[in-house]
Amino acid sequence: AQSVAQPEDQVNVAEGNPLTVKCTYSVSGNPYLFWYVQYPNRGLQFLLKYITGDNLVKGSYGFEAEFNKSQTSFHLKKPSALVSDSALYFCAVNTYSGGGADGLTFGKGTHLIIQP
Amino acid sequence: NAGVTQTPKFQVLKTGQSMTLQCAQDMNHEYMSWYRQDPGMGLRLIHYSVGAGITDQGEVPNGYNVSRSTTEDFPLRLLSAAPSQTSVYFCASKDVAGTEAFFGQGTRLTVV
Numbered sequence: 001a002q003s004v005a006q007p008e009d010q011v012n013v014a015e016g017n018p019l020t021v022k023c024t025y026s027v028s029g030n031p032y033l034f035w036y037v038q039y040p041n042r043g044l045q046f047l048l049k050y051i052t053g054d055n056l057v058k059g060s061y062g063f064e065a066e067f068n069k070s071q072t073s074f075h076l077k078k079p080s081a082l083v084s085d086s087a088l089y090f091c092a093v094n095t096y097s098g099g100g101a102d103g104l105t106f107g108k109g110t111h112l113i114i115q116p
Numbered sequence: 117n118a119g120v121t122q123t124p125k126f127q128v129l130k131t132g133q134s135m136t137l138q139c140a141q142d143m144n145h146e147y148m149s150w151y152r153q154d155p156g157m158g159l160r161l162i163h164y165s166v167g168a169g170i171t172d173q174g175e176v177p178n179g180y181n182v183s184r185s186t187t188e189d190f191p192l193r194l195l196s197a198a199p200s201q202t203s204v205y206f207c208a209s210k211d212v213a214g215t216e217a218f219f220g221q222g223t224r225l226t227v228v
Contacts, residue, residue, distance in 0.1 A: 009156075034216060043120075043206060043219040044159075090158060103149055103174050104208075104217060106158040 002027040004093050006107035013081045014115050021076040021110045023091030031093050033074040034104065035065055038088040047089075050074060061085070081114045088112075118142050122207050122220035129197040129227045137192040137223050139207030147210045148190040149174070149217070150182065152203040159206065165190055197227045 003026045013019040025031055032051055036044040048059025050067045058064045065076045074091060088111055092104040123138045141148065149164035151174075161174030165184040179201060181193040190209075194201060204224050208217040 004158075036219075043221045044208075046216040046218070049216055092159075103161040103164045104151075104159075105161070105175075106151075108156060108158040 002031075002093050002105045004091050004105055004107035006089075006091055006110045008110050009108075010111040010113060012113045012115060015083055016080055019078050019081045019085070019112065019114070021089050021091075021112060023074045023076065023107060024072050025074060025091070025093045026072060027093055033065075033067060034092040034094070035059065035063070035074075035076050036090045036092060038090065038109075040087075044090065047076070083114045083116055086112055086114045120207055120209055120218050120220040122205075122223050124223060125221065126224050127226070129194075129225065131197060131199060131227060133197050134193070134195050135197065137194075137205055137207075137225070139190045139192065139220060140188050141190075141207075141209040141218070142188065143209060143211070143218065144187060145209035145211050145218075146187070147212070147217075148184065149208050150180070150190070150192045151206045151208065152176065152201075153206060153222075154203050162192065162205075194225075199227045201225065202227045 005024045034049045035047040038044050048057050050057050055067045063078050088109050090109050091107040094104050120141045146167045150162040151159040153159045160176045162180050163182040165171045168187050171182050204222050206222050207220045210217040
C-alpha cells in the first residue's frame with residue numbers, strides 16, 4: 001500500500017523568506033508525485049509533479065520541489081514567500097502498475113501561513 | 117472552459133435519506149474519482165473509474181455507490197446517509213496515468 005506523510009500540520013514563514021513544506025512517501029513501485037494547493041472554500045489546484053527525469057521540478061506560482069529517491073522525499077520549496085501563498089498544501093502519490101488501478105493517496109495537508 | 121463540475125455545492129440531509137452527488141467533466145478524461153475531505157485526514161479515495169463501464173473501490177467505499185455509464189459523468193450515490201458521511205466531497209478527473217488530476221469545487225454535505 002502506498003502512503004504519504006506530511007510531518008508538519010502548520011508552517012509559519014515571514015514574507016520574503018524561503019519556505020519548505022515537507023513530504024515523504026512510501027510506495028512499492030515507481031512513484032508519481034504531486035503537490036496541490038487548496039485555498040479556503042475552494043477545490044484543489046495542481047502545482048507541480050514529478051514523473052521521471054530531473055529531480056528538481058518547477059511548477060506554478062514560483063514553487064518547486066525536489067525528488068529525493070534515497071530519502072523518499074518530495075519537499076515543496078519557494079525562494080521568497082508571499083502572503084498570498086498562505087493556503088493548505090497537499091502532497092500526493094500515485095503508482096501505475098499497468099493493471100488499471102488508479103487513485104491518488106494524499107497526505108493530511110500542511111497549513112502554510114505567511115506573515116507580513 | 118468548465119473542467120470538472122460538481123452539483124450541488126451544499127446539501128443538508130437527514131439520517132437515512134438518499135441522494136446523488138453529480139460530477140461531470142468536459143475534457144474527455146478516462147479517469148474519474150471521488151474523494152472525501154475531513155479535517156486532519158487529508159483526502160481519501162472513495163471510488164474511482166478508469167473508463168466508462170468500469171469502477172472500483174478506493175480506501176473508504178462503504179456507504180457509497182458509483183456508476184460510469186458515460187465518459188463525462190460519474191455520480192456518487194449515498195443510499196442511506198449517516199452522520200459519519202458529513203464531509204466535503206471532491207470529484208476529480210485526469211487523462212491517463214501519470215498526469216495531474218483536475219478537481220471540482222467540492223460539495224459540502226451535512227447529515228443531521
